[in-house]
Structures are given as structure tokens and as C-alpha cells.
Amino acid sequence: MNVDSLLAAWAPRVLSIVRIMIALMLLQHPTAKFFGIPHVAFFDHLPMLSIYMIAGVIELVGGIAFLLGFYTRTVAFLLSGHLAFAYFIGLAPKGFFPLLNGGESAVLFCFIFLYYAFVGGGSWSLDAALGPRSLDAVLRQADRAHAL
Amino acid sequence: MSLDRIGAAYQPYLLSLFRFVTGLLFFHYGVAKLFKFPPVEIFEDVTPFSLWGVAGMFELVFGAMLMLGLLTRLAAFILSGEMAFAYFIEHFPHSFFPLLNEGALAIMFCFSCLYLASAGGGPLSLDALLRIEPRLQPDVSRT
Numbered sequence: 001m002n003v004d005s006l007l008a009a010w011a012p013r014v015l016s017i018v019r020i021m022i023a024l025m026l027l028q029h030p031t032a033k034f035f036g037i038p039h040v041a042f043f044d045h046l047p048m049l050s051i052y053m054i055a056g057v058i059e060l061v062g063g064i065a066f067l068l069g070f071y072t073r074t075v076a077f078l079l080s081g082h083l084a085f086a087y088f089i090g091l092a093p094k095g096f097f098p099l100l101n102g103g104e105s106a107v108l109f110c111f112i113f114l115y116y117a118f119v120g121g122g123s124w125s126l127d128a129a130l131g132p133r134s135l136d137a138v139l140r141q142a143d144r145a146h147a148l
Numbered sequence: 149m150s151l152d153r154i155g156a157a158y159q160p161y162l163l164s165l166f167r168f169v170t171g172l173l174f175f176h177y178g179v180a181k182l183f184k185f186p187p188v189e190i191f192e193d194v195t196p197f198s199l200w201g202v203a204g205m206f207e208l209v210f211g212a213m214l215m216l217g218l219l220t221r222l223a224a225f226i227l228s229g230e231m232a233f234a235y236f237i238e239h240f241p242h243s244f245f246p247l248l249n250e251g252a253l254a255i256m257f258c259f260s261c262l263y264l265a266s267a268g269g270g271p272l273s274l275d276a277l278l279r280i281e282p283r284l285q286p287d288v289s290r291t
Contacts, residue, residue: 007221011266011267014262014263014267018259018262018263021259022259028252038243038245040248074151095186097176098176099176099177099186099188100188104173105253108169108170108173108256108257111166111169112166114162115165117155118154118155118158118159118162119162120152120155
């Protein structure tokens with residue numbers, strides 16, 4: 001097996017591994033906000049309907065769906081928009097450069113989710129396991145549309 | 149299902165966009181560490197041949213290569229390894245939780261680059277233009 005075919009076989013699996021890690025990195029924020037795991041002092045006394053908590057609900061639900069690879073494209077699209085808002089509301093006012101406004105991870109999250117909105121969840125995902133939804137038919141149709 | 153259709157059609161181009169942004173963020177760190185632009189407090193005392201300075205050189209050179217899509221797999225593989233080291237040297241000793249040791253970004257960089265090393269740079273890259281690498285486009289969306 002040469003390197004190219006090895007990579008071709010593994011790229012969709014690595015896609016799923018990366019998806020799981022990114023989901024865990026996102027999920028640590030809502031677990032800290034709602035359950036105190038891990039404990040972060042800044043999140044201690046946030047009022048329930050503050051923008052942080054509403055963001056937390058989006059992150060919790062979206063993060064779990066993304067972790068499992070359930071409706072990956074739709075969820076990733078919503079999370080990408082969520083992070084774009086977070087960047088421009090919370091971080092961009094503090095400075096133009098991501099290094100100065102602390103927004104590097106928001107930027108990276110946003111573009112990772114944007115990519116997943118297009119690529120889907122990879123081999124190891126509920127989307128792939130639940131299979132049919134005639135995804136292949138949809139993709140063949142897309143290929144034809146692209147060829148035209 | 150229109151999202152699936154659009155996704156399947158444009159996925160290779162989004163891969164190139166994702167590669168560019170990841171490279172840009174690395175480059176941003178490299179420039180800040182070595183050339184002090186923009187001025188970041190914790191990078192003020194970084195000299196070129198310290199541990200952080202060498203990390204900065206990696207980020208500058210391979211970050212630029214990722215932006216251009218030049219030898220994408222090689223550059224991404226090296227940066228992925230660099231970020232794994234960065235996490236375990238700089239962040240992990242502080243706490244087990246990435247939220248507390250501030251290493252979430254390093255983990256995300258590490259895994260993003262791992263993916264780029266396996267998927268390549270997409271159609272909008274110097275690799276594709278110069279045919280340096282075989283133009284392998286694994287069809288990851290068809291799984």
C-alpha cells in the first residue's frame with residue numbers, strides 16, 4: 001500500500017477524529033458554565049439569561065450533535081455562525097489582531113466549522129452509520145450538476 | 149438536503165480556504181514572536197534561538213507554506229507535531245483541563261494540521277498549480 005492510497009483511505013477517518021476533538025474543545029465551555037467541570041471562577045455568578053448562558057446552550061446542544069456527527073453539516077453551519085458572532089461581538093472590539101483581542105481560537109473554530117458544513121462528518125459519525133438518507137443519490141446529483 | 153449538495157460541490161475549495169486560514173493564524177504567531185508585530189506582552193523577551201523563538205521560526209516558515217499550499221502535507225505534519233510538543237511542554241503541566249491550562253488552541257491547531265496532512269491542500273494551492281504532489285483529492289464527503 002503506497003502513501004497516496006493510505007492517505008486516501010485515512011483522510012475521512014482523520015476527519016472524524018478531528019471532529020471529535022474539536023467537539024470536545026467546544027463542549028468544555030458549556031460544561032464549565034453549567035456544571036462547573038472544570039471550575040472557572042469567571043463563570044461562577046453569570047445570570048441565567050446573559051449572553052454567555054444563551055451561547056452556552058447553543059454550544060452544549062451543538063457540541064453534542066457535532067461530537068456524535070449527527071446532522072453534521074447543519075450543526076456545523078450553525079456553530080460556524082455562532083462563533084463568527086462571538087468574534088465580532090465579544091472579541092473584535094478589543095483589537096484588530098486576533099493575538100491582541102484573544103480571538104485566535106474563535107477564528108479557528110469558526111473556519112473549522114465552516115469546513116465541516118461543507119465536508120460532512122467523515123467515516124465515523126452517526127450520519128455515516130445511519131447511512132442511507134440516499135446521500136449517495138444526492139452526491140451523484142451534485143456531481144452531475146457540477147459537470148454541467 | 150440542499151446543504152449536502154452544496155457541500156459536496158464546493159468542499160475542495162473550502163479545504164483550500166481552511167488551509168489558508170490555519171496557515172495565516174500560524175504565520176500571525178510566528179511574526180509576533182520574531183518581529184514583535186503586533187506587540188504582544190508575553191512575546192516581548194523572545195529571542196530568535198530560544199525555545200519560543202525556534203517555535204516562532206517553525207510557525208513563520210511552515211505557516212507561510214500552508215498559506216501558499218506549498219508542500220502542504222509536509223508542512224502540516226511538522227506543525228501538527230510542533231503543536232503536540234507545545235501542548236505537553238507549555239500547557240499540560242499547568243492543569244489537566246484545556247480550559248484551565250489554556251491549551252485548547254494548541255490542541256485545535258494540532259488536529260487541524262493532522263487533517264491537512266492527510267487531506268492535502270485542495271485545488272487552490274501551489275501544490276495543485278505546480279503539481280508538486282500528486283493531485284490526490286480524497287473524496288471525504290462521500291462516506
